[in-house]
Amino acid sequence: MNVIADICVVPFTGKVSVRQEVARAHAILKATGLPVNLHGYGTNIEGDYDTIMAALKQIHETLHGEGSQRISTTIRLGSRIDKSQSVQDKIEAVEEQL
Numbered sequence: 205m206n207v208i209a210d211i212c213v214v215p216f217t218g219k220v221s222v223r224q225e226v227a228r229a230h231a232i233l234k235a236t237g238l239p240v241n242l243h244g245y246g247t248n249i250e251g252d253y254d255t256i257m258a259a260l261k262q263i264h265e266t267l268h269g270e271g272s273q274r275i276s277t278t279i280r281l282g283s284r285i286d287k288s289q290s291v292q293d294k295i296e297a298v299e300e301q302l
Contacts, residue, residue: 205252205253205283206250206251206252206253206283206288207250207251207252207253207256207281207282207283208248208249208250208281208282208283208289208290208291208294209248209249209250209256209279209280209281209282210246210247210248210279210280210281211233211246211247211248211249211260211277211278211279212245212246212247212277212278212279213225213226213229213246213263213267213275213276213277214275214276214277214278215229215267215272215274215275216272216273216274216275216276217271217272217273225267225270225272228263228266228267228270229247229263229266229267230242230247232259232262232263232266233247233249233259233263235259236249236251236255236256236259238250238251238252238255238256239251239290239291241291246278248291250290250291253283260277260279263275263277264277
């Protein structure tokens with residue numbers, strides 16, 4: 205099943221900045237080969253549900269292994285069976301109304 209996901213990974217490291225950990229998580233998502241788009245408060249990824257979930261598991265395992273004691277991940281997930289739709293399709297549909 206294909207999905208569009210909006211993912212926000214917040215590792216608790218004791219530091220104010222977590223940019224290194226977020227970059228590491230983003231690299232893991234990119235390594236899936238699926239379309240990935242970083243934005244100000246997370247990352248959009250679209251593709252196979254199982255691939256995305258496996259990448260999220262890998263993010264948690266990797267960041268824990270690198271010292272993050274706690275990680276909070278928020279996932280918004282959408283799926284459709286009536287038609288194929290990308291993140292860009294969704295943006296363009298709204299922009300047509302503006």
